[in-house]
Amino acid sequence: MRVVHRASPWRSLLNADGTLDTSALTAPLVHLFNYISSPQTSLVDAYAWQLSLVESLVHYDLPAWRISQIISDHNAMLYRQAIELSLDEMRAQSWGEPPVDYCVLLLGSAARYESLLGPDQDNAMIIDDYPDHRHVEIDGYFQALGERFTARLDEAGIPLCRGHVMARWPMWRKRLSEWCAQLAIWSADRQVKRVQQTNILLDFSPVAGNPALAERLGENIAATLPKAPLFMHEMAALLDELPVALDRFGRIASRPGLAAPHDQAINLKHQGLMPLVSAVRLLCVRHQRHEIATRERLIALNHESRALTSMQSDMLLAAFERLQQCLLDQQRVNKAHGHAADGWVDLRHLREDQRLLLKFDLQQIKAFVKQVRNA
Structure with a gap:
């Protein structure tokens, strides 16, 4: 169905006389911002407002990669509000102020500022170092904070992570020294689970608290992982777990076993975006780059590290942007029909030229992943 x-x-x-009519430009957003900026607006209403924001941004002819940044900014704002509301509640219940510095991290696509519609929660927490004898007191405080803000986000419509990657769990809530020790353990060999957990942590961005803790964690990651050859080899091998949506003849095809809703559906998130994002992440770790967003990583890998040629960087950037556009367009259609905004794309909705371009992009991504895997 084509929407007019x-x-x-x-x-x-x-205007006809040549003067600027800025009100015409701002009108599509003014009513939305007047509503969302009201102190009476709840987190639930603020998150529900997001789809209207996206439709207004489409009205401004913004590309999907720009819209995804704004969606991510909005989600980060919701995180900060949920954390502050939780802290206020804890103060009212005599928990007091945070006993030491802390930093809540966004993980995954939220950290890369690449969120589209329908995200779940992926977050972690760094706590400043404190003496062991205060562990029950201090960790208990931050456990309560983690449980409260993640519950608030869940109630607002950003569901809890089904893989338990959240600051409410000890695995993802540690002192800075514990995070550094954990990275040393994870990178000491080539166990698949440890590499997968590290991959989750590698895409992080501070959203609340003291960002200096996140900077120190980033420095430790850059100093530790490139010196762990067995770990890095397994990180490359895991790219095989993310095959691109092409068959052996180079045609667009969904991976068997992914429970596609029909035979003309491909999971563009898992079979397009994630292979590209993962290969770019690995290349940045090899070259000790600190960028988190995929766009920034691709640019830095050309301009700063020379790991990619200008042609490679430009081609992969274009592919990344087109895949985001294709996925956002499908998610908007899904939302309009009351369906979930997931990673599946219906190939029947694409024109022939769009299908040809999608096949080209997937072929470039597959070649790039192979190049990074075998380097």
């Missing part, structure tokens, strides 16, 4: 596109507000920017 409304006239872009950019066409109303100039």
Whole structure:
């Protein structure tokens, strides 16, 4: 189904006499921001507002990669509000102020500022070092904080992570020295589970608390992982677990066993975006780059590290942007019909030229992943 596109507000920017009509440009967003900025707006309402924001941004002809950054900014704002509300509640219940510095981290696509519609929670917490004899007192405080803010986000519509990657669990809530020790353990050999856990942690961004703790963790990661050859070899081998949505003849095809909703569906998140994101992440670890967002990583790998040629960087950036656009378009269709905003794309919704371009992009991603895997 093709939705009739409304006239872009950019066409109303100039009045007939040549003067600027900024109200015409801002009108699509003003009513939304007036609503969301109200102190009476709950987290539930603020998150529900997000789809209207996305539709307004589409009206501005923004590409999906820009919209995903704004969605991520909005989700980060919801995180900060949930954390502050939880802290206020704890103060009212005589928990007092946080006993030491801490930093809540966004993980995954939220950390890369690449969120689309329908994210779940992926987060962690760094706690500043404290004496062991205060562990029950201090960790108990931050456990309560983690449980409260993740519960608030769940109630708002950002569901709890089914893999338990959240600050409410000890695995993802540690002192800074414990995180550094954990990385040393994870990278000491080539156990698959440890590499997978490290991959989750590698995409992080501070959202609340003291960001200096996140900077120190990043420095430790950059100093530790490239010196662990067995770990790095397994990290490369795990790229085989993320095959691109192409068959052996180079045609678009869903991976068997992924429980596709029908035979014309591919999981573009798991079979397109994630192979690219994972290969780019690995290449950045090899070259000790600190960038987190995939776009920034691709640019840095060309301009700063020379790990990619300008042509490779540009081609992969274009592929990344087109895959995000394809996925966001499908998610908007799903939402309009009351369905889940997931990673599946219906190939029947694509024009022939779009299918050809998608096949080309997936072929470039497959070649890039192979290059990184075998380097």
